[in-house]
Amino acid sequence: MSTLRDALRDLPDAVFADVLESDNAYLLVLDLPGATDSTVDAAIEGSRLRIEARRGKDVPTEFDYVEEERSLFLDVELPLPPGVTGAGASGSIDRGALELELPKVEATPETQIPIDD
Secondary structure, three states, rough: HHHHHHHOOOOOOOOOEEEEEOOOEEEEEEOOOOOOOEEEEOOOOOOOEEEEOOOOOOOOOOOOOOOOOOOOEEEEEEEEEOEOOOOOEEEEEEEEEEEEEEEEEOOEEEEOOOOOO
């Protein structure tokens, strides 16, 4: 668990994260403002959690960027705590808050995590 906490400290400043734990699972909550279920991809590969996310922005055609401070493209791999598996993992995103529930059981080699809106 400490390796996951340490890895979360290395996330970009624009991304905030919480880790919660129950007897049966971990819940990872990431604030990804502007991200949606179609712009987030999460998967467990071996003992690592891979998350890719991007912020969708609607820019009026009559405007051009002078400065862009709100970009978000996240591509991270995080170590999983021992005993976490992709089997039964689930995810959801609501108003830019991504929640990934990661069950505590034997790990599987690779599992895609569905992200629901």
